[in-house]
Amino acid sequence: MDAFMSQESYIIMARILSAACLAGLIGAEREYKRHPAGFRTHLLVGTGACLAMVMALFGFQSYLEENPGVSAYDPSRLASYVISGVGFLGAGTIIVQGVSIKGLTTAASIWVVAAIGLAAGAGMYFAAILTTVVVLLSLFFLNNIERFFRSSPRDEKIEVMLDNQYAALSEIVEMFEKENVLVKKVTGSADNTEQQERKISFVFHIEGSNQMNRTHLYDQLVKTKGVLEVEMTLPS
Template sequence: MFRLVIAAALGGLVGFEREYNKHPAGFRTHLLVCVGACLIMLLSMFGFQTYMEANPEFVNFDPSRLAAYVVSGIGFLGAGTILVQGYTVRGLTTAASIWVVAGIGLSVGAGMYIAGLFTTLIVILSLIFLNKVDESFFRVRKKSELESIVIHAEPKDTTLLSIIDIFEQHKVKVKKVMVERDNTSEKEELLRYQLKVLYPNEKVKLTSIDELYKLKQVHKVYSL
């Protein structure tokens, strides 16, 4: 019971940070994962002692087997927190935190309290402080390099593929794609594609825009 309570506390600490920042998996999810992993470890270490004592000649004891299944099986839960929106992937950090919390639960279940506590501190500090470093340095740098391009085109099945193909031919990195109906067009139904792209240089930018205009389904192209 003591180990389960410790696991709940450590998993809850990590989950609180995720919940506070409104991520897909929050306080309850991390707490439950940590407690569940701790319980599996306790079951693996102590759950079969009576049977093993009664049948010593038939049982080969390996307490790491159930723990190994936790490590591999937690990937399915982590995958559920990953969201793909266009070319943007979100939730990888939360998936990683769930995986680490499972490891913390296994450590506490095995009686490695110091390792579990130290790992929890590292995870919380990295989620809080490294996120601030990322926002203040890396994202500012990324925003300064990324450019927005808007394309008004006919809603055909090959339209987006043709646009992406042009950018790929010129080694333009597409970071995000947003699609919505073009309400400004009165003549015919069009879609408005807004892409966040990273051009290698100004020449490539002009060339790719010129080739976009050559697509029959494209009506208008401009940068924001």
């Protein structure tokens, strides 16, 4: 047992456990926000990267000692393969929906936890911990700053008059989702006088921005089955 748990074994155990903990912290944040790659994925990527780094540092010592004439050994080569390989895993979390792309932050976090695992595997605990803190701060708090630099969103209202004999409300909501328009609230006027004429109106409260193509959105609404009238105010 003593031979198995040598000083080198304790070092390897400390590095792998530290990588698992640091990567797990970032994964917990992704899990909390219900992203495709969560706690287990990040923990596994960070731990695997750490193991690869530990193997590069300690796994070939006996071979090098038995073959002193072998060419120069560079442990960083294995680490570079880990970084490039993790890129394919991160690409699997990216989802393209129309003109929008989702999952880039999760893909980046997977790449970062691989680097954190490599740093922990190399014994660079300070760099690994500092990077984890920076990543967590960016994921938790910098999202609001990122929104500040984007075009300022504002609530807008779109009133849609429907023929009551068609169930077109679900189609309108699906159309908004397809156009990547965030619907914050829907209100209906079911008790107005027009209800007697088999008509009903809905007011969609959406989050608008300067990039939103309102003319295209208006055309799509008018073409929707059951839509009789659309009233929307274009920003000045």
